[in-house]
Amino acid sequence: MGIFEKRSKPLFLFSSVQNKKIVTCKSCKKKVKKMSAENKPIREIVTPGQVIATDPGLIAGRGAIKEDNGQITSVFVGLKEIRGKYVNVVPLNGLYNPQIGDKVIGRVIAKTPVKFLLDINAKFLGILKPSDAFKRPHQNRGYPKSMGTYRLPRENDMDKLKMGDQIICKILSGSRTEEPALTSLGQELGLITEGLVIAISPTKIPRVIGKKGSMIALLKNLLHCKIFVAQNGRIWIHGRNPENERLLIEVIYKIEREAHTTGLTDRVKAYILKEKKIRGIK
Amino acid sequence: MMDINEVVSNLEKNYILKLLKQGKRIDGRGLFEYRDVKIKTGFIPKAEGSADVFLGDTRVMCGVKYDIGTPFSDNPDKGVCTVMSEYLPIASPMFEPGRPDEVAIQLARVVDRGIRHTNCIDYKKLCIKEGEYVYILFVDCYMMDYFGNLTDASAIAAIAALLNTNLPGAKLNEEGVPEWDGTYSPLTIYEIPLSISFGKVGNVIFVDPNLSEEMVLDGSIAFAVDEKKQVTSIQKYGNATWSVEEILDTSKKAIEIADELRAKLNLRQHVPQPK
Amino acid sequence: MPILVPEPHDEICFREDGKRLDGRAVDELRPFSCEVGVIKNAQGSALVRHGGNLIYAAIYGPREVHPRHLARPDKGILRVYYRMATFSVHERKSPAPNRRENEISKVIREALEPVLFLEAYPDSQIEIYIEVIAADGGTRCASTTAASLALADAGIPMKSMVVGVAAGKAQGRVLLDLGDKEDKVGQADIPCVVVMKDKSISLLQFDGEMSLEEMKTGFEYVLKGAEIIYQKQLEALREKYNKITREAEIEDSAVGNLPQNEQKSINESQNAQDSLQNTSQIDEQMKVQNEKQEINNDHKAEPSPLMENSSAINESQKEVEKGEVEEKSKDEKSSEENIIKSSEQSANSTDDSPKQGENQSSQEEQQLNTENDSPSGDDQE
Structure with a gap:
């Protein structure tokens, strides 16, 4: 699952976009506006044990179970959605379930002689081995290949990360019963050295990203800041000044709070404009 | 909500430090700005007095119960007031169930000293029979939600609960054993002590640290201030060292802030009507 | 030395008009109200006011088991801590947990275990902390x-909600939901916890004298009372979100008044450069994105919560990962640069969107594979 398909898709490249800047931006803006303005049906909030479907043709999807009598019941407090044959319940609160390939922000909370243990807001700690955390200098440099692989000493690797350091990682492997293995090698990954990491409920993360990234784009545009939304409910932010960051944090909490409502993008936009005016933030 | 973990994030620490050096706080307050305080009293029917205090998002509940016991031999004509605290595990993922640890005991003792050394309660009125029967007041502070500065919140909760207390009156019967005389009356409280805590990071001092600040600060100091504008007790926590000037300056600030807070809270409104 | 004021206990539980002392009918509940999300630090929390009871409950977890030896490899463990505040009862209770509290913790745990999917949380624990701030009879049910x-x-998967309510007998009459006084005077007390889905009983204690006929009436009352409490529970769970929705609607109506020119000015702000970049990125994503995704996917349905653990995949992933690192980030020397760069590229928004599409396309296969693939650990069997 995961990584192969993701790689096979054309990777977005920064340079290629700059060429079609003006043409695309107009159409995009329209699309964004249209999306947020369209009236979404208000989805019903269901509760654990509630019968959400009795039609025998339907299949219990995520967050739902099928009873012996054919009724489908919810296991969460969440929003019911029927997609094709599947009845799903999207939980409104919950813990983060690690998925292979997810990008998460972890915090080093323990070290052993050979690995770092990272709190990734899941029920298990993530394991980051130095070999997955630091790029090796080129091996064999200056030696003929026949001399075999020359391994550089790595004893100081464990000192490169301190307790309490926050790292953007990707989940390499793991299962329900196994601690997830992480890597911090790769694009966008690595140690965070500036800004701030805030935490929200992981179930609200899709809303902070918004449909096709609309919310994140809105925040970046209006508040001139850098944001990285990790799947485990942590968000790295770095703004121009503390006032901007402060407003951004408040807005993110507002999105978290109102994640189940409709018309969120418009409301957030209006809120940011209003607050910027009040606080005199450019 | 910041991530709560025993291991402090270096990023957060640097960020808070950077802001403090500019005279700013992570929640937008000024260095010497106190969070909002909300108080609800008298909501526990079986407690003699009760208070539910919100200091920002920090929440402390306090209940007063009494017992009749023998006085200490050095104060045979005085009642006893004991403050205890419980760090309930519901309040934070960092708190664990079990006996109160040294942090909880320290907090209880700091609040206790604040009340004791201001002479706020008329202990002599708590004596039923000298040397034999006195009221023993138990002030139990329960931490309900931990978002920093439990000391100040507990001090407010404790004094509000004591003010809210309606104690049954006692008389001695023929056998010389105390008996209910059918009345209830509030405690006689002369002074309202308040605790004001300051945090210190580097050489920046600020009042009322919130949770994320409390996680990263080097040390803090709590002053109990009475209504006569006197500092009655000080407790220094943490590893930071304080110069004499800093302590004196901070004391002055504590007195100012306590005065302001006392006027704003108007704690005497929570005194119950005698029955 | 005990407290001066004796606890009032009359031998009489009924008024002259046949009603109970607080004016209730025999099958009537005490006033009940509840609220969720009352403790901000907790994963989930609730406040219940039932008669004079004032009870807070908070959930932490699932998290690592501490001490480790309690962990079970096949299922998660549930730990319930029922505690009473020292000031919750007439005579001050010692702060240390007593035998009664430990017993009640256990029966509550056993009442909740049947409705949870603990198999889905091996090697971890869910902690429930219950704090009785004021007690007035029937605390274990409340x-x-x-x-x-x-x-x-807290968003922990449950088969059903459970409701605790007690029946009992006082002065020869079967009663629902005994208060403190009735409990002390009465002849019998049956605290029950009802699993609302199938109306089965998951906590049952009984002490006292009661005929089977009376017991039957008692259970009828319990089921009737449980239904009322259940409706209030559901209302509370929905109200947490409906309240926000209502507030949002009010805010929305205010937003309508926003002057149009103000919105324009933002679009043409001096920082248009940034916005151009960002928005154009979105457009790019749209193209990249799977066209199938017509359906509103705002709340991205969580993919199957269980990670597939195939070592072959993991290894090959690693290889791909490393190979790519070599190629792409040769010039990225410090991690700081790395991060700045990543954020400029609006990393996650680009990252997320293809993923959503992928979920969408592969969803059907996924679900066919694991037909009942809920996080409930059904696939355990």
Whole structure:
């Protein structure tokens, strides 16, 4: 699952976009506006044990179970959605379930002689081995290949990360019963050295990203800041000044709070404009 | 909500430090700005007095119960007031169930000293029979939600609960054993002590640290201030060292802030009507 | 030396008009109200007011088991801590947990275990902390009601809500929901916890004297009372979100008044450069994105919560990962640069969107494979 398909898709490249800047931006803006303005049906909030479907043709999807009598019941407090044959319940609160390939922000909370243990807001700690955390200098440099692989000493690797350091990682492997293995090698990954990491409920993360990234784009545009939304409910932010960051944090909490409502993008936009005016933030 | 973990994030620490050096706080307050305080009293029917205090998002509940016991031999004509605290595990993922640890005991003792050394309660009125029967007041502070500065919140909760207390009156019967005389009356409280805590990071001092600040600060100091504008007790926590000037300056600030807070809270409104 | 004021206990539980002392009919509940999300630090929390009871419950977890030896490899463990505040009862209770509290913790745990999917959390624990701030009879029932609410609020999968309510007998009459006084005077007390889905009983204690006929009436009352409490539970769970929705609607109506020119000015702000970049990125994503995704996917349905553990895949992933690192980030020397760069590229928004599409396309296969693939650990069997 995961990584192969993701790689096979054309990777977005920064340079290629700059060429079609003006043409695309107009159409995009329209699309964004249209999306947020369209009236979404208000989805019903269901509760654990509630019968959400009795039609025998339907299949219990995520967050739902099928009873012996054919009724489908919810296991969460969440929003019911029927997609094709599947009845799903999207939980409104919950813990983060690690998925292979997810990008998460972890915090080093323990070290052993050979690995770092990272709190990734899941029920298990993530394991980051130095070999997955630091790029090796080129091996064999200056030696003929026949001399075999020359391994550089790595004893100081464990000192490169301190307790309490926050790292953007990707989940390499793991299962329900196994601690997830992480890597911090790769694009966008690595140690965070500036800004701030805030935490929200992981179930609200899709809303902070918004449909096709609309919310994140809105925040970046209006508040001139850098944001990285990790799947485990942590968000790295770095703004121009503390006032901007402060407003951004408040807005993110507002999105978290109102994640189940409709018309969120418009409301957030209006809120940011209003607050910027009040606080005199450019 | 910041991530709560025993291991402090270096990023957060640097960020808070950077802001403090500019005279700013992570929640937008000024260095010497106190969070909002909300108080609800008298909501526990079986407690003699009760208070539910919100200091920002920090929440402390306090209940007063009494017992009749023998006085200490050095104060045979005085009642006893004991403050205890419980760090309930519901309040934070960092708190664990079990006996109160040294942090909880320290907090209880700091609040206790604040009340004791201001002479706020008329202990002599708590004596039923000298040397034999006195009221023993138990002030139990329960931490309900931990978002920093439990000391100040507990001090407010404790004094509000004591003010809210309606104690049954006692008389001695023929056998010389105390008996209910059918009345209830509030405690006689002369002074309202308040605790004001300051945090210190580097050489920046600020009042009322919130949770994320409390996680990263080097040390803090709590002053109990009475209504006569006197500092009655000080407790220094943490590893930071304080110069004499800093302590004196901070004391002055504590007195100012306590005065302001006392006027704003108007704690005497929570005194119950005698029955 | 005990407290001066004796606890009032009359031998009489009924008024002259046949009603109970607080004016209730025999099958009537005490006033009940509940609320969720009352403790901000907790994963989930609830407050229950039932008669004079005031009970808080909070959930932490699932998290690592401490001490480690309690962990079970096949299922998660549930730990319930039922505690009474020292000031919750007439005579001050010692702060240390006593035998009664430990017993009630156990029966509450056993009442909740049947509705949870503990198999889905091996090697971890869910902690429920229950704090009785004011007690007025029937605390174990009200505590279970609160715990059930808190679990639902925390987003822990449950088969059903549970409701605790007691029946009993006083002065020869079967009563629903005994108060403190009736409990002390009465002849019998049956605290029950009802699993609302199938109306089965998951906590049952009984002490006293009661005929089977009376017991039957008692259970009828319990089921009737449980239904009322259940409706209030559901209302509380929905109200947490409906309240926000209502506030949002009010805010929305205010937004309509926003002057149009103000919105324009933002679009043409001096920082248009940034916005151009960002928005154009979105457009790019759209193209990249799977066209199938017509359906509103705002709340991205969580992919199957269980990670597939195939070592072959993991290894090959690693290889791909490393190979790519070599190629792409040769010039990225410091991690700081790395991060700045990543953020400029609006990393996650680009990252997320293809993923959503992928979920969408592969969803059907996924679900066919694991037909009942809920996080409930059904696939355990």
